[in-house]
Amino acid sequence: MKIPSTIFTISLLILTLTGCSDTPANLFQGYVEGEYVHIASPLGGALDELSVERGQQIKKNAPLFRLDREYEQAAVNASRYDLQQSQDNLANLKKGQRPSEIASIQAQIKQAKASSSLAKIEYERRIKLIEERTISQEELDQAESDYDQKRQGVRNLQAQLITARLGARSDEIRAAEAQVLQSEALLDQALWNYNQKTQKAPTSSLVFDTLYRTGEWVVAGQPVLSLLPPENIEVRFFVPQALVGTLKIGQEAIVTYDGATKPVTTKIYYISPAAEYTPPVIYSSQSRAKLVFMIKAKPTLDDAPTLHPGQPVDVTLPDLAP
Secondary structure, X not given: OOOOXXXXXXXXXXXXXXXXXXXXXXXXXXXXXXXXXXXXXXXXXXXXXXXXXXXXXXXXXXXXEEEOOHHHHHHHHHHHHHHHHHHHHHHHHHHOOOHHHHHHHHHHHHHHHHHHHHHHXXXXXXXXXHHOOOOOHHHHHHHHHHHHHHHHHHHHHHHHHHHXXXXXOHHXXXXXXHHHHHHHHHHHHHHHHHHHOEEEOOOOEEEEXXXXXXXXXXXXXXXXXXXXXXXXXXXXXXXXXXXXXXXXXXXXXXXXXXXXXXXXXXEEEXXXXXXXXXXXXXXXXXXXXXXXXXXXXXXXXXXXXXXXXXXXXXXXXXXXXX
């Protein structure tokens, strides 16, 4: 997408060398460049909808394109069903047994208490009879044993009732809670995959190019279109090595171009740390020996749309005026 800087360097230096001798020393030829934002989906699929056109100005969060996502929708549905099942299981374990089951245990407790009371009466009667020597010790022992069994039966059912009301054991509940967290994570993953099949503009931009048509298969990670935000537009020009030391970041650079209604003010934000030799293909030995440095300057966001990548411009550095 980008225009090679070498080609512009050749053209600009030709103009510099062939220009009239009274060209101001603070005037340099340059060109407009753009840093493009390529929008892709991390997942592949058929292009269902392309919502923008080349050359269109769009706002931030404007829909750009949508890929087929039936598979991802099915995964989201499955994850939601699994999460619902996990949540229901956890709730069931926490609330204990059903009311009808608890009522059944309560009825058993009443029956056991009645049996225990009857066994107690029988045991106390046998104590009086043993004192009167009308029964044997063995019959008393049997009555006492029966009474003890009935009392233990009541205690056992009461413990069952407490457990039924408490619900499942703590380790079972922790396992169910972990299952719910896992189901939630799987749902988040499925939703992420689903949402990646549609992309929105990360910032207000110009739609520079669209690379696919509706119905075509898009490979995962392959850009579907490229955007040019105004903040990514810049002006590049070259200065001789004898002048680069006088420049500084933030310095003003005035840009003009054919048909411009007014100059565009830019600010230098980059000074190349490395020198470049002028291209040797067409210059004399004297010209080839000269070193130049690339300078980059940015316009304001309001002025940036007036500049177009590849456009030749003249750059004036007011601070270098004689």
